[in-house]
Amino acid sequence: TAADKGAYPFFMLKEIDEQAIVTRTLIEHYFVNGLPHINEKIIQAIKQSDRLYIVAAGTSYHAGLIGRRFFEKWAGIPTETHIASEFAYDRPIISKKPFFIFISQSGETADSIQVLDFVQKESYPSLTISNVMNSTLTRESDFALPILAGPEIAVASTKAYTAQIMTQVILAAAIAGGHSELQEELSRLAIDLQAEIDGKEKIKQIADKYLVNANRTFYIGRGADADSTLEAALKLKEISYTLVEGFAAGELKHGTISLIEQATPVIGLISQSKMAGLTRSNLEETMARGAKAVTIVTKNLATKDDDIILPALTGEMEMFGPILEAIPIQLLAYYTSLGRNLDVDHPRNLAKSVTVQ
Ligand code: G6P
Secondary structure, eight states: OHHHHTTOSSHHHHHHHTHHHHHHHHHHHHEETTEEOOOHHHHHHHHTOSEEEEEEOHHHHHHHHHHHHHHHHTTOOOEEEEEHHHHTTSOOOOOSSEEEEEEESSSOOHHHHHHHHHHHHTTOOEEEEESOTTSHHHHHSSEEEEOOOOOOOSSSOOHHHHHHHHHHHHHHHHHTTOOTTHHHHHHHHHHHHHHHHHTHHHHHHHIIIIITTOSEEEEEEOTHHHHHHHHHHHHHHHHHOSEEEEEEGGGGGGTGGGGOOTTOEEEEEEOOHHHHHHHHHHHHHHHTTTOEEEEEEEGGGOOTTOSEEEOOOOGGGGGGHHHHHHHHHHHHHHHHHHHTTOOTTSOTTOOSSOOOO
């Protein structure tokens, strides 16, 4: 109802705005005496496994792609992220001691439930990371962890996405045996997310200027930023009804560059220092062919000519790039949909939770 939205025109904007608060809620819930605290049974079960299989759909799958990096780099466990509808019928070789992690906002996605049925038949251990603790997936898997985002009403997922990533970050740190600076880093992240949210007017201007009238848009990035382009593209396409593709920047020259026309927007996500220069060269290549390049870049890698400058992330904290990128990619989608006079919260043909295969 309109009352629940308060002063907001759409739930999506309200839910984007809640992401700093959700971050603080996660810190309060998951930290004890400054250290990440997760049920010891979950930690032991994961430590006994030789490989993690993250299974999810849609935005939750994208959160799983980002989470994979933390399980590998922090916890040192080989991790694969799979699309549920694919895994159900076209499975990879499964390791000797697998552990399955389902990520699902609703906990009711049929594609993921189908995989859980298989996992249980094989007696493999499983955990569901979800926003709904009395859902089918949380009830039927061995373990469950809440993402504590609060009800998400808009069809396009926003706060659940960042909360799913952060819950995986906390879990990975707990497996690794604590991470004494993580609480402070997440607290700083909450402040940074709020600063980004408060800067939304700038994002609206960029959406109005470059995206509202474009019929195709490309997102490029490398490393964790490449994963982030997939969610950026999904968000923008699902509520703007324009064609949007997100992919690893190095692949541009292997095909998509032929689609660049005068004023085609190409948005570069840049938060990984090792690869920043390469992504910038790729943006220049598109500009040479008439594209309008837009940069979304962390402050430590930015120049004064960049378009959207995110808070700085240095050293290991570069891994948080996709979390900071979530706010502008969500706001760009929101304002593009708004500028095209669409029903932001109810995109055609889509459902909040898909309970059919
Ligand atoms: C639907 C929603 C998406 C969501 C996906 C997976 O397609 O529109 O926003 O990411 O389902 O849903 P889940 O509840 O499993 O995260």
